[in-house]
Amino acid sequence: LLVFTDLDGSLLDHATYDYTPAMDWLARLKKDAVPLIINTSKTAAEVMVLHQRLGLGSPFITENGASIHLPASWCLDETPDERGWADIVLGESYRRIRSVLEAIRSTERFRFRGFGDFSIEEVAEHTGLDSQGAELAHLREASEPLIWEDSEEALERFRLLLIGAGLSLTRGGRFYHVLGDNSGKGRAIAWLVDRYHLLKGQRPLTVGLGDGPNDVPMLESVDRAVLICGEHDLPVSIVDTVQLYTTTQKGPAGWSEGLDHWLG
Numbered sequence: 001l002l003v004f005t006d007l008d009g010s011l012l013d014h015a016t017y018d019y020t021p022a023m024d025w026l027a028r029l030k031k032d033a034v035p036l037i038i039n040t041s042k043t044a045a046e047v048m049v050l051h052q053r054l055g056l057g058s059p060f061i062t063e064n065g066a067s068i069h070l071p072a073s074w075c076l077d078e079t080p081d082e083r084g085w086a087d088i089v090l091g092e093s094y095r096r097i098r099s100v101l102e103a104i105r106s107t108e109r110f111r112f113r114g115f116g117d118f119s120i121e122e123v124a125e126h127t128g129l130d131s132q133g134a135e136l137a138h139l140r141e142a143s144e145p146l147i148w149e150d151s152e153e154a155l156e157r158f159r160l161l162l163i164g165a166g167l168s169l170t171r172g173g174r175f176y177h178v179l180g181d182n183s184g185k186g187r188a189i190a191w192l193v194d195r196y197h198l199l200k201g202q203r204p205l206t207v208g209l210g211d212g213p214n215d216v217p218m219l220e221s222v223d224r225a226v227l228i229c230g231e232h233d234l235p236v237s238i239v240d241t242v243q244l245y246t247t248t249q250k251g252p253a254g255w256s257e258g259l260d261h262w263l264g
Ligand code: 2M8
Pocket: 008, 041, 042, 043, 046, 127, 129, 137, 145, 171, 172, 173, 174, 175, 176, 212
């Protein structure tokens, strides 16, 4: 069994980033040695802090699937660095994403602002993170969160121009996110499921929990999906899987409700 989870609006409260309502399930997964695999739009620097606080030994996925971080026990021919981690990059580099965004903005005159245009203080303002947290969120490696300040029509043109440049656009709780089109939360799960198969000789049962449009590819690539209600209230019909449970509670309370449903 592998449990994949989004963070903001799922394991963490959308506004306060609190996870206390999930504590019982976190302890239970740890006791049963079930890997809890974080799958988020956050950066590796942000996740590393939480991963340590939760005492996890599992891999994790960052920047909407653009990069996978393996502890030594999940490595095959990868060599872990001095901190004991090997990074697999599925997406495009932050530098390339920024240069495409700047080129599109200067030719099309679209109105948007990304984290690369923000100071740390502005990231803190827009996310509600403290300045330390905002600094870690600013350390992007393979995706750019942005605020769209232009029309819906312009957004659709923007999306097509990104596709033409080998990039894609998805949406989290607060921001749009630009990343390589060969990444995404679903791709990263498929990669880790294959790796598990190679290591253990069998395919795992998978559970996935998320709340945003960017989680749809995750919910579609697991055996048992939990759609946590929240900021977007996504229609169930957009998730193409039969094994879907939709929660009545938000954030970490909904997260626990979803695990009660499938594993309780
Ligand atoms: C951004 O991601 C969230 C996740 O859904 C969003 O779009 O609302 C990311 O920049 C992440 O790094 C950051 O921690 C988070 C804070 O709200 O916002």
